[in-house]
Amino acid sequence: MGILNITPDSFYDGGRREDPCQAIADGVAMVEAGAEILDIGGESTRPGARSVAAEEELARVMPVLRGLRREVRVPISIDTYKSKVAQAALDAGADMVNDISAFRFDAEMMTVVAREKVPVVLMHMQGAPRTMQAEPRYVDVVGEVRAFLAAQAGVAMERGVAAEAVIIDPGIGFGKTLDHNLELLRNLPVLAALGHPLLVGASRKAFIGRILNAEPGDRLEGSLAAAVAAVLGGANILRVHDIRETVRAARIGDALRYGRDPS
Numbered sequence: 001m002g003i004l005n006i007t008p009d010s011f012y013d014g015g016r017r018e019d020p021c022q023a024i025a026d027g028v029a030m031v032e033a034g035a036e037i038l039d040i041g042g043e044s045t046r047p048g049a050r051s052v053a054a055e056e057e058l059a060r061v062m063p064v065l066r067g068l069r070r071e072v073r074v075p076i077s078i079d080t081y082k083s084k085v086a087q088a089a090l091d092a093g094a095d096m097v098n099d100i101s102a103f104r105f106d107a108e109m110m111t112v113v114a115r116e117k118v119p120v121v122l123m124h125m126q127g128a129p130r131t132m133q134a135e136p137r138y139v140d141v142v143g144e145v146r147a148f149l150a151a152q153a154g155v156a157m158e159r160g161v162a163a164e165a166v167i168i169d170p171g172i173g174f175g176k177t178l179d180h181n182l183e184l185l186r187n188l189p190v191l192a193a194l195g196h197p198l199l200v201g202a203s204r205k206a207f208i209g210r211i212l213n214a215e216p217g218d219r220l221e222g223s224l225a226a227a228v229a230a231v232l233g234g235a236n237i238l239r240v241h242d243i244r245e246t247v248r249a250a251r252i253g254d255a256l257r258y259g260r261d262p263s
């Protein structure tokens with residue numbers, strides 16, 4: 001899953017795509033590099049980020065979504081927790097919703113997903129982006145994330161979303177310390193055992209920077225290592241900035257895990 005942020009302030013690719021034509025070209029290039037899903041986002045949810053109004057988010061993402069829909073055939077995901085944005089994106093040809101709040105921030109979101117019968121990513125986050133890194137606390141991070149994802153997946157399935165269309169995500173970096181992130185990445189099989197597709201988003205995140213003492217622009221190798229670890233732990237979808245490199249690294253992970261090169 002290629003990350004296509006249309007924001008001024010995302011922690012890695014913010015401000016790169018003020019011109020929708022640039023964003024569309026980047027999306028096409030990601031597909032050419034091997035992305036099998038594109039995830040379009042119009043609001044940064046990095047630690048400390050403030051929310052933007054739905055109108056602003058729509059103004060950022062819709063021209064790009066409409067343009068890309070004409071250019072690529074891969075599924076397009078809309079990265080939003082706002083039901084209004086999700087509905088407009090689905091109406092314009094998006095195929096799935098990536099809700100980092102797993103229905104917590106906008107209760108209407110589950111109605112939209114159920115009515116439109118689209119796959120949905122449900123991500124775990126402790127708190128909300130503005131304050132989530134202040135003092136993340138768990139008694140048992142893996143158990144708590146597992147229980148939350150199982151409960152929210154249950155809600156989606158009660159509303160008629162098929163089990164295989166409910167994609168779960170531990171939410172690396174969302175209300176988690178370095179140790180919490182590592183504990184989750186170490187225990188991905190516990191989450192995979194829930195029986196839903198598993199998505200992991202570790203690309204260029206701060207925990208990699210903490211280990212390597214590196215800025216976002218200098219976190220490629222760390223991201224690739226985390227990607228391979230995620231594949232070995234049972235991840236089915238990797239949400240990443242660097243497509244070509246991650247596809248190649250993940251093929252090694254696939255070969256190790258499944259004993260063959262699936263391509």
Ligand code: HH2
Binds near residue numbers: 007009171199
């Ligand atoms: N991470 C980010 C945003 N959306 N969605 C899912 N499902 N999982 C993630 O781990 C995830 C996500 C944050 O990364 P990015 O989009 O690169 O940055 P920003 O929030 O600053 O736009």
